[in-house]
Amino acid sequence: MRPQSSSAAFTLLELMVVMVLIGIVAGVGMSGFDRIEPGRSSMQAAVENFIESSRDRARASNQNVVVSLRAETEQESARWQRMVFRNVFEASFEEASAVREQVLLSGQSQLQVAGRLGACLDLSEGGMGIINGRGTPDLSNGFVLDFDYFPADVSEGNMLTWPGVVSIKQMRNGVLQCQVRAGDGDFFSNITIDSPPATLRALRWQHLRLIAANGLCQLQVDGKQVASTMLPRYLSVSQDAPSFGDIDSAWYGKIDEFYVQALQTELGPVVPGDVQMVLSSPTIVFNRFGALDDSHSENVLVRVETFGELLSNFIIGRFSQEVAQ
Secondary structure, X not given: OOXXXXXXXXXXXXXXXXXXXXXXXXXXXXXXXXXXXXXXXXXXXHHHHHHHHHHHHHHHHOOOEEEEEEOOOOOOOOEEEEEEEEEXXXXXXXXXXXXXXXXXXXXXXXXXXXOOOOEEEEOOOOOEEEEOOOOOOOOOOEEEEEEEEEEOOOOOEEEEEEOOOEEEEEOOOOOEEEEEEEEOOOOEEEEEEEOOOOOOOOOOOEEEEEEEEOOEEEEEEOOEEEEEEEOOOEEOOOOOOOEEEOOOOOOOEEEEEEEEXXXXXXXXXXXXXXXXXXXXXXXXXXXXXXXXOOOOXXXXXXXXEEOOEEEEEEEEOOOOEEEOO
């Protein structure tokens, strides 16, 4: 008769029971992990990608980008958003562009004349050119307007008229006078901004940029700011297509490379209902170089919480994002 062993072994049934229990415990653990992980990792990664792409948008548009976290409402979850400038209007006055943008000529105006970059809109003999191709884009949040101009003289005349938006006039003393339509939402008026005398120079190509956004109007000529003024909160909506020149108050010269950017809202990641994100600054502003703007005296801290518990936090620094210490 063989002696019995003193060590006991697990039966197959006992092993199967243990494996089932391990599976149940693992399943419960994973379900809890799945609830926490999006708030701690996936959500943070999505926000950091949105922040980094906002820096890229600032560099690409050469304009500030403002990022904020839209508060939760009864209808919608909290959501990240950014205000960016996007191209909505362009006219190079080349033959194909003139057809696409439906440039309508009147008076002595003409196309297919040598400009600063290819063909231009020639108003040397007066007349007017209306640009109908893009309709009436919404510029009420803000806009940037660019074009090149070549004055034939320094006599007074209407250079650009955009009903409901802006008008630009050439004055006799070389002043560029811009009027932007803005107001409090109920009442709108023309806000005037004048450049210094002799800003405009006859028989010379110059580049004009007009920025109207975030409560400020800035006039730049050849990359240099020549005038600025405060604006009311709301800008008016365009009522018709823009036109260069004027039949009654003629402007004499050439126009080339007309571009308009509108300030628009782009939506980012949605914040789940069980996750809260707390920012140390209500808005995050990136300058045209993609860096945190000088309006921020310190880095912006973002806390990710759920049910009052801190999941993670990170810092939006001047040039990049990093984990908070």
